[in-house]
Amino acid sequence: MSGSTFGKIFRVTTWGESHGAAVGVIVDGCPAGLSLSEADIQTFLDRRKPGQNKYTTRRSEADTVEILSGVFEGYTTGTPISMVVRNKDQRSRDYGNIAATYRPGHADYPFQEKYGFRDYRGGGRSSGRETIGRVAAGAVASLILRELGITVKAYTKSIGPYKVEANAYHFSEIEENPLFMPNNEVAQQAQAYLDTLIKELNSSGGTIECIAKGLPAGIGEPVFDKLDALLAQAVMSVGAVKAVEIGDGISVAAAVGSENNDPFFMDKGKVSKRTNHSGGTLGGMSDGSPLVLRASIKPTSSIARKQHTVTIDGQDTEISIHGRHDPVIVPRAVVVIESMTAITLTDLLLQNLSSKMKHLKKVYAEDKNVE
Amino acid sequence: MSGSTFGKIFRVTTWGESHGAAVGVIVDGCPAGLSLSEADIQTFLDRRKPGQNKYTTRRSEADTVEILSGVFEGYTTGTPISMVVRNKDQRSRDYGNIAATYRPGHADYPFQEKYGFRDYRGGGRSSGRETIGRVAAGAVASLILRELGITVKAYTKSIGPYKVEANAYHFSEIEENPLFMPNNEVAQQAQAYLDTLIKELNSSGGTIECIAKGLPAGIGEPVFDKLDALLAQAVMSVGAVKAVEIGDGISVAAAVGSENNDPFFMDKGKVSKRTNHSGGTLGGMSDGSPLVLRASIKPTSSIARKQHTVTIDGQDTEISIHGRHDPVIVPRAVVVIESMTAITLTDLLLQNLSSKMKHLKKVYAEDKNVE
Amino acid sequence: MSGSTFGKIFRVTTWGESHGAAVGVIVDGCPAGLSLSEADIQTFLDRRKPGQNKYTTRRSEADTVEILSGVFEGYTTGTPISMVVRNKDQRSRDYGNIAATYRPGHADYPFQEKYGFRDYRGGGRSSGRETIGRVAAGAVASLILRELGITVKAYTKSIGPYKVEANAYHFSEIEENPLFMPNNEVAQQAQAYLDTLIKELNSSGGTIECIAKGLPAGIGEPVFDKLDALLAQAVMSVGAVKAVEIGDGISVAAAVGSENNDPFFMDKGKVSKRTNHSGGTLGGMSDGSPLVLRASIKPTSSIARKQHTVTIDGQDTEISIHGRHDPVIVPRAVVVIESMTAITLTDLLLQNLSSKMKHLKKVYAEDKNVE
C-alpha cells in the first residue's frame, strides 16, 4: 500500500533510501502565490544536517536541496513542488555486515518479513535520511503559516534524566547550545551525560516539545481527523518516537476535573483561558491557546556495544554496530518534529476553508468571471 | 472537510449527534464471507452502554443496533455495512443552559468558532455517543482478526492515583469489577476514590492499556502510515485522550540504548525478542511480539461544581453542569480503545496484502477465469 | 476495497441493497450554514421515483427520505448528513430464479466471481436503487451550488433513434413529457417507439445531456483530477452508462484545429468565447462557458425475451426476466446524471478554495480569535 504520503490537501510524499541516489519530496496542494526559494528550504535542512558537532553522526553530507518544479519567478504556482537532495557520502562498506543480520531496535526484521527482501544499506527507507523530505516540506508549511501569523517552535525538553522544567525555560538560549535546549545550564549537564555514554558505547533518549502560537480557534476536524489525532500520527510517524502527549499529557490520568478543566474568561474582548492544561485543543479543534505537544524519543538503536541478535537464516549471533551514529538523535529530530507539526497545521487550516458557507461566499463572491 | 472516516481499505465512517434521531456507522471495505450478525455487534455495544453502574451516566439507552446493509444470509457481502442505533432518551432540557455558554473542557467554543453555530444538545457531534459507531465497527474488525488468529484486549490500568503495576496483572479479573481493571484489589481502592469524588462533585482521569497478540511481523507501512503512527491517530481521536504511548512509552526518554533495545533470539525456529520494550513495533511495523499501547484519559469535563466561563455573547459567567455524567469515562472508553485498535490493525492487514508480488500471484493464480 | 465513496472534500458514501432493509447515503464535508430540509431532498428523489408512468418500473416505493444527522434547526452543522430511505416493496419472489443464473447484461457474474457469493435479490448492490443515495446527495450539492449562483440541468437528448437536435431545444418542455425531453414532439415519437418495444418484450437505450451554468473559470485540478476527468468518473459510475462526452465529444476526432478551437473575445469587460466546442473546460478546468456533458445509456438489460445464459454451476440455460422493469432507464437516470454532476462541481469548488494564498488570507483575516 502507499504510506509515503501525509496530508489531505497539503500533501507531502517523501521518497528515497539512505544509500540510494537521492532522497526527496513532493509537496502537492501548496497554494499559489507563496514566495519560495531554495534558500528558504536550505535553512531548515541545515538544522538537521549531520556532522555539525560530536553529538551527531559524522556522515558528511552537504544536503543541498534543488527545487525541480512548482515554483516560477520566486512564487509557488499551485502545482507540485518537487525537491531533491542527492546522497553523496554513501560509504556502503560501513554497513556490510548488516545485510545478513537483524539489528536490535531497527526495522530490519519486520522489513524483511513485509517485503521478502530489503535494501539493507544504512537502514534503507527506514533511515533518518527519509526525514530530509519531511523537513523540506516543513519549510514550505512554515512559510504558509508565517503568512497567516502562526509560528511553530520545537526544542529539546530533556536528554536522559536531564530535563528543563516548565519554570526554567529561556527560549533565547535554544540556539546557543548544540542540544537545542531552552536552558544552557541543563544543556551542559546533558552534554556531560552524553560524553559519558559515548565512552560507554551507549546512547540516550530524550523529549522534544513543540509550541505553536497564533492558530485561530476551530482548526481540526471533530472526529477522526482531530487536530491532536493528526498531530499524534504525524509525530509518532517519526522514527524512534514512542509517545505523544498534548498539553498535560500523561499526567491527566492522575488529575481531577476541577483542576484539569481550563476556565474561560474574556480578555480584551477575546475568549481566553486562565490555564492551558488542554495544550490548545478542545474536542480535537484548536481552542485559541498555544498548542503544546511533546514527543518521547527512544535512545539511538545503533550502539557499538555487543548485542545478541539473529541472522536472516535463523541463527543466534552477536552484533556490534560501528559506523557513524548519533549518541542521541533528539537534537537533530527537533526540526523534524517542528516540520511535522507545521505540515499538520497547514493541512488542517486548508481543510478548514470548507467548514462553512460563509467562507465559500467570501471566496467566490469576488473571483467570479462567468459567461 | 471530511474527518468522519478512518482507514484506507477498511473504511469506517461514523455519523450522528448525541440528541439527533440516531447515531451510526458505515463500514466499507469489509471482505466478503465473514460471518456477521447483529448479536456480534450488540455484544460489543453492551460493553459501552450507559447506566450499568453508579460510575456511568444514568442516561438510559438500550443502544440496540440494526444492520441495514452489507450482510446477506449471515455473511458479509463485501458491500458497505450500514449500522444504526436510534437515540431514545433525549432529555434535551438537561442541557438547555449550555446553548449560550461554553463549558470548560468541552468542544463548545471551538465548535462554535469553526462552524458558526452548533447543535448544543448534549455535546452534539462531540458527544461520547459518537463512539457507538466506532465500537460497532470495532466488533466487525475484531471478527476479522479472530479469523486470522489475532486477539485484541483493552482494560483499565489506572484511575487517578490507583494503578495496576506490571507485576500485579490478573487478566481473569478484568470482567469481575465495574472498572475493568486486571486487579480487583486495586479496582476497589479506585472505586472508593471515585465515591469520594462523586461526593465532591468532581471527576477522575485514568489510563487504558491495550494488548494485541498474534499479529504477524511486517504489518504497518514504513513512513507516515506506521503501525504506531496510525494507532496514535486512532487512539488520540477518542475524546479525552491526551497521550498515547507504545511499549515503554514516555519512559524511553530517560533510558539508554543498551537497555532499551530488545535482543533477538531464535525460539523454536522462530525469530523472537528477549524483552518487549518496543511494544511490538520496529520501524513502524509489527515485530511479532505483542503490541502494547496506552492511552491517558483526562477527567470527565462535565462536573457539577461551579466553574468560571464565558457566554457566546462574550460575557464572563459561571456554570454548574448538572445532568447525567460519568465521574470517570475510563471504564466505558475501554471498549472504544479496543475497537480503534482492532480497526487500525484490520486496515493495515488489508493494506499489507499488496506488499509483495508473491501475494498477488498467490491470490490470482487460482481465481482466474478469463476468456 | 472501498469504492462506495465519491469526492475528496464533499464526500458522498452510499450504502444499501435493492432488497435489504434500506438504502442511504452519508454526505460528509458539507459546509455548515446551508439551509436544508427533508422536503429539499424529497423533491429530488421524487424525480427518480418508480411507478410514475408506463415507462418506469411498477415497483411501488414511496422513497421517503429521513435525515438522521447533520442538520439542526434547519441548517447543516458541518457534520455528516445521514439520509435513509426504507425499502418497502421487496417482492423477493419476483427474483427467485436469478439466484442460480447469470442474467445477461447484469453484474451477476462478476459479482459472484469477485466476492464468492452475492445478494441476488433484485441486483443487490448493483441495483438502480443504489442511486437513491446519489440523488439525495445531489440535492444537497445543488443547494450549495444555488447559493453560489450555479445551476445544473439534465434532460433526455435521445431515446433509440429519436434525438433532439441542437437547434430544436425547447427547455420549457422538459417537464411537460414523461421522458424529460426538451422537445415534446420528439418525445411523442420516442414514446411511440417505446410502446412498440414494450410489446416486443424489448428495451431501448438513449442519451442524457447535462448543462451547468454560472461556474467560475478555474474550477478543476490540472492533472488527474481535471473537471472533465472527475465528471467522466462520476457519470460513468452510473450503471448502464457506456460513454461520456464533453462539449463536442466524439466528433472532435474528425475535426480540425481551426474549427475546434474556441476564439476568445472580450464581452462587456469579461473574457468570453465565440463558440463552445470545448463544452466549458480547458486543460481540465472550467473556462467560464456553460459546461456541457453527455452520457450514452445502454438499453435496460432486464428483458422478458428469452436469452441464452449459464448457471452458477456452469450449465448452459435460457432465461426470461419477468418482473417490474423499465423499457428504458433514461428518464429516471436524468436526475442521477444531474446529481452526479452537481456533486462533482461542488467537490471541485471546495477543493479550489485552497488554490491560492489570497483565498487563505481572505478567510483567515477576519475569523481569527487567537490568544
Added chain:
Amino acid sequence: MSGSTFGKIFRVTTWGESHGAAVGVIVDGCPAGLSLSEADIQTFLDRRKPGQNKYTTRRSEADTVEILSGVFEGYTTGTPISMVVRNKDQRSRDYGNIAATYRPGHADYPFQEKYGFRDYRGGGRSSGRETIGRVAAGAVASLILRELGITVKAYTKSIGPYKVEANAYHFSEIEENPLFMPNNEVAQQAQAYLDTLIKELNSSGGTIECIAKGLPAGIGEPVFDKLDALLAQAVMSVGAVKAVEIGDGISVAAAVGSENNDPFFMDKGKVSKRTNHSGGTLGGMSDGSPLVLRASIKPTSSIARKQHTVTIDGQDTEISIHGRHDPVIVPRAVVVIESMTAITLTDLLLQNLSSKMKHLKKVYAEDKNVE
C-alpha cells in the same frame, strides 16, 4: 487541492513543468519483488519521445529516465519509486508572446484565473510533457500486469475522417507506420491528410483504442470506483481527450436490449460471452472478456494560423502560434492511453486483493511468524 495523484493503492504522482528543470513521477504502492530496470521504463518513454518523424514536434529531447529510489539489485523494494527526466531543450524564446495572451484551446486562461498567475513557458504544468511521468508509471504497471498474464495494447483507430473499421484490423501493422494504426493502408491515407493540414497550418483530431486481455472477472469496485468509471477518469485526464467509450460506447444509445446484451455460454468449462458489446465490463467489474475502450482526441490546439483571442489585460487581439507542434497528437498519445489503462487495472487488481476473506486466509496462512 492536490490533483497530481492517481490510484488508491498503486499511487502515481506526477510533477514538473514543460520548461522547468525536470519532469518526473513517484510510484508508491508498487509491490516488492518486481524485476525493474531503467531500460524497462525507457522502452515506454521512447514511444512518446518527440522528434521521431514529421508528425511529431521537433523539440529535441532524449527523455532519458533515471530511477532514484525504490529499486535495489534489480527488484522493486516496495518503497516509492522516484523517476526523473531532465528537461534539456527548453527554448523559452519560442513561447515568449504567450505570457500575456491566452491561446485558444489551451489551459492558459483558466490557469490564470485559478492560481492568479502561471508558468507560461510551453504550457507549464498543462504541457504534454507532464505525461512523461504517466508513461514511466505505466511501464511499471505493465510489468506487474505481465507477471499476472495480462496484456494491454493501444493503437490509433482514426485520424480525422480516416478510420480503421473493426473488420480491417491488422494488429501486426501497428508498429509499421508512424501513426500506430493497425492498417497500413488507412495509415497512408491519414498521412496524406496530415500533410495537407500541415501545409494549411492546421491540425487534426483522432481516436485511440485500447484493449486489455487476460483480466480475471470481478476486477473493479461496484459503485463509484467501477472499472469503467476509473478508466473514464484516467483516460479523460489526458489532455485533449473529449470522450471516453467502453465497448459499443455511444452507439448503445440507439440500440435495443435484445441485441446489446451479450449472451453467456460455457466454453471449455469457462463462462464466456458470445459477443462483447459490453467491452469487458458488467456492473463496473471486469467480465472476463477483453476490455475495450476508446478515447476521442481533439485536434492540436497550437496552430500557426491566425486566431482571435484576448490578452490577460482584457484586450482583444490575434495570435499565431509558431514553434514546434505536432499536427496531430494522437500517435504520441497512444502510449499515454495505454499507460493510464495499465495503471488503472493495476490499482484495481491490488484493491481487489481485499475483496474476500478467502484471500486474507490464503496470504496470511503461510506468512505468519508470531510470538
